[in-house]
Amino acid sequence: MxxxxxxxxxxxxxxxxxxxxxxxxxxxxxxxxxxxxxxxxxxxxxxxxxxxxxxxxxxxxxxxxxxxxxxxxxxxxxxxxxxxxxxxxxxxxxxxxxxxxxxxxxxxxxxxxxxxxxxxxxxxxxxxxxxxxxxxxxxxxxxxxxxxxxxxxxxxxxxxxxxxxxxxxxxxxxxxxxxxxxxxxxEITPQMILSNIRWPPLSPDSEDDDYDLSVDAIARVTTYFKNFIGQASSEQLKELLRFWVGWEVPPQKLILRVDGGRFPRALTCSETLRLPEHYTTYKEFESDLVAAVSTCDTGFGLV
Structure with missing residues (x-):
């Protein structure tokens, strides 16, 4: 659609x-x-x-x-x-x-x-x-x-x-x-997305059985992601939503996960965005996320 x-x-x-x-x-x-x-x-x-x-x-x-x-x-x-x-x-x-x-x-x-x-x-x-x-x-x-x-x-x-x-x-x-x-x-505003995100938990007491990432890594990547959303234009946010959930209509629940992958990935059916934990600079994080989001018309949520 x-x-x-x-x-x-x-x-x-x-x-x-x-x-x-x-x-x-x-x-x-x-x-x-x-x-x-x-x-x-x-x-x-x-x-x-x-x-x-x-x-x-x-x-x-x-x-x-x-x-x-x-x-x-x-x-x-x-x-x-x-x-x-x-x-x-x-x-x-x-x-x-x-x-x-x-x-x-x-x-x-x-x-x-x-x-x-x-x-x-x-x-x-x-x-x-x-x-x-x-x-x-x-x-x-x-x-x-x-x-x-x-x-x-x-x-x-x-x-x-x-x-x-x-x-x-x-x-x-x-x-x-x-x-x-x-x-x-x-137009899509940063608040329309931020208010609907289910952020990854920072403690191992979570629903994820394989939750073994450090608190610092999760906090760092989620901070990078918040900065990206806050600085993005309406068109960039629409592209992010298309990559994340398949279209630019913000759902009531946007799930964010931090994992050990290599590139940002999206599971559109479950409205889940998976961000790798290895980023140590915002510039590297932004470059990979922009590259991933640009594939939304052809990559179906994958780089």
Whole structure:
């Protein structure tokens, strides 16, 4: 499920005549919109994306952060009459700049008027006049964001409905926020991880029959690990969780063990991270942990 959400954010390694990587969503953070591609629509790729989003939600996986509020509003059954569209929702900067010309008070002349007229003709809209300028501005902005993504949104809706979660999305705003959080809400903080960790005991009176490590070694390695978490960015913490438990959703219980291994290892099914006790410097510990965490997409918890 984590891989599904990662691919939706970073694109698929398929060339649909736009380059080696095909982006499913485009735009800036918290204003992502479905990519404007007739090939992707005709291949029903967005129908598949809707199914991916629905199944990830059903199984308690990570949400898809950064979607445009306007797209989210319409996608989840909101009315076109109440939707609010902003310039940031328009991923094409050239189109955005052209539409912004209509919002300015200065008269359109020369190249500026030509660019607006060309865009009007491409979208079957009348050329700008003094009387229709405000109307044309709103119409073009709405089309740039919602009109050009209408078929994509309908496919996404169909895919979500096939997974059975549509009644929740169309009636409960709290569920919508779980599936489509904003970027800030999807951040992972050090405290979210530290508060859920079950730290290894420092005494031999424990549940581990083969517990024979020194207290100093356990204390040293756990201190290194706390420092690593405290200094890590949200993206680094997400990678750590993917390595540790398989996805970037912090569980209620994260088990940490210190053992005699060579490299950091993760038992994702039991949500257990095993750290070697041989480290004597933080630099060496950090280097090995970063190397291990970077394998989360391919190594399945092993270096």
């Amino acid at each position: 984590s891989t599904l959400m990662h691919k939706l954010r970073t694109g698929f390694h398929r060339d649909f005549a736009n380059g080696p990587i095909t982006m499913v969503f485009e735009g800036q953070p918290d204003h992502l919109v479905p990519a404007n591609s007739s090939v992707m629509v005709e291949s029903e790729l967005f129908l598949m994306v809707g199914r991916m989003l629905g199944h990830c939600f059903l199984y308690g996986g990570p949400g898809f952060p950064g979607l445009s509020p306007a797209i989210r509003h319409v996608l989840c059954g909101g009315s076109m009459d109440t939707v609010q569209v902003t310039y940031e929702d328009c991923p094409n900067l050239d189109i955005r700049d052209t539409i912004q010309l209509l919002a300015e008070n200065s008269e359109l002349v020369g190249a500026q008027r030509d660019s607006v007229v060309r865009l009007c003709m491409a979208w079957d809209l009348p050329p700008p006049t003094q009387s229709n300028r405000a109307w044309l501005h709103d119409k073009m902005l709405m089309h740039a964001v919602l009109g050009r993504s209408d078929r994509q949104v309908k496919q996404l809706q169909k895919g979500l409905k096939e997974t059975g979660i549509w009644p929740l999305l169309s009636s409960r705003e709290d569920v919508v926020k779980l599936l489509f959080p904003c970027e800030k809400e999807a």
